[in-house]
Amino acid sequence: DAGVTQSPTHLIKTRGQQVTLRCSPKSGHDTVSWYQQALGQGPQFIFQYYEEEERQRGNFPDRFSGHQFPNYSSELNVNALLLGDSALYLCASSSKTGTDGYEQYFGPGTRLTVT
Amino acid sequence: RKEVEQDPGPFNVPEGATVAFNCTYSNSASQSFFWYRQDCRKEPKLLMSVYSSGNEDGRFTAQLNRASQYISLLIRDSKLSDSATYLCVVIVYYGQNFVFGPGTRLSVLP
Numbered sequence: 449d450a451g452v453t454q455s456p457t458h459l460i461k462t463r464g465q466q467v468t469l470r471c472s473p474k475s476g477h478d479t480v481s482w483y484q485q486a487l488g489q490g491p492q493f494i495f496q497y498y499e500e501e502e503r504q505r506g507n508f509p510d511r512f513s514g515h516q517f518p519n520y521s522s523e524l525n526v527n528a529l530l531l532g533d534s535a536l537y538l539c540a541s542s543s544k545t546g547t548d549g550y551e552q553y554f555g556p557g558t559r560l561t562v563t
Numbered sequence: 564r565k566e567v568e569q570d571p572g573p574f575n576v577p578e579g580a581t582v583a584f585n586c587t588y589s590n591s592a593s594q595s596f597f598w599y600r601q602d603c604r605k606e607p608k609l610l611m612s613v614y615s616s617g618n619e620d621g622r623f624t625a626q627l628n629r630a631s632q633y634i635s636l637l638i639r640d641s642k643l644s645d646s647a648t649y650l651c652v653v654i655v656y657y658g659q660n661f662v663f664g665p666g667t668r669l670s671v672l673p
Contacts, residue, residue: 489665490567490666491663492663493661504659536604554607557606
């Protein structure tokens with residue numbers, strides 16, 4: 449049973465560029481949440497997707513956008529990259545209809561460096 | 564005030580020591596609480612859920628005090644492999660996002 453997968457594992461971009469990160473949830477999960485973790489800090493919630501719609505959003509600018517596909521996989525897009533966007537981006541999957549309760553399972557993350 | 568706060572750390576303890584981490588949360592409506600463990604440059608992994616009655620899993624004990632809006636994690640007989648960052652997590656409502664604390668780093672020394 450594959451867990452949460454993310455791609456790519458590492459990425460280097462230049463200020464002003466755009467980036468797309470990808471996530472496939474754990475089998476049986478229908479909800480994907482994205483978090484940004486800066487060095488030395490706890491993860492910060494970006495947004496959550498369920499039924500292909502953004503259901504919740506954290507305190508992030510509109511430069512951060514996302515999408516969820518019918519197979520529940522998800523993308524995170526960041527436009528006009530800033531140096532401060534350098535972080536580990538974590539995807540977490542969960543189920544609104546299953547028996548896992550509140551638990552979220554995290555992928556290994558994508559480490560984004562903006563130069 | 565931040566939604567979830569933790570001991571700033573780092574904690575450097577010898578093998579075999581007992582260490583306790585504290586976490587406070589600001590939203591009294593919060594319903595669910597967890598401790599996650601994060602190894603260096605890895606993703607967070609669930610260590611244990613925290614129940615109102617308190618719960619124990621081997622060397623780990625978690626306590627919740629709703630009146631004081633306080634959560635704790637106790638690690639007994641520390642092992643070198645316990646070295647990691649411990650993240651306190653709070654959920655306000657079912658299905659909503661996790662709110663993470665900043666984490667407390669633990670180094671267990673030989």
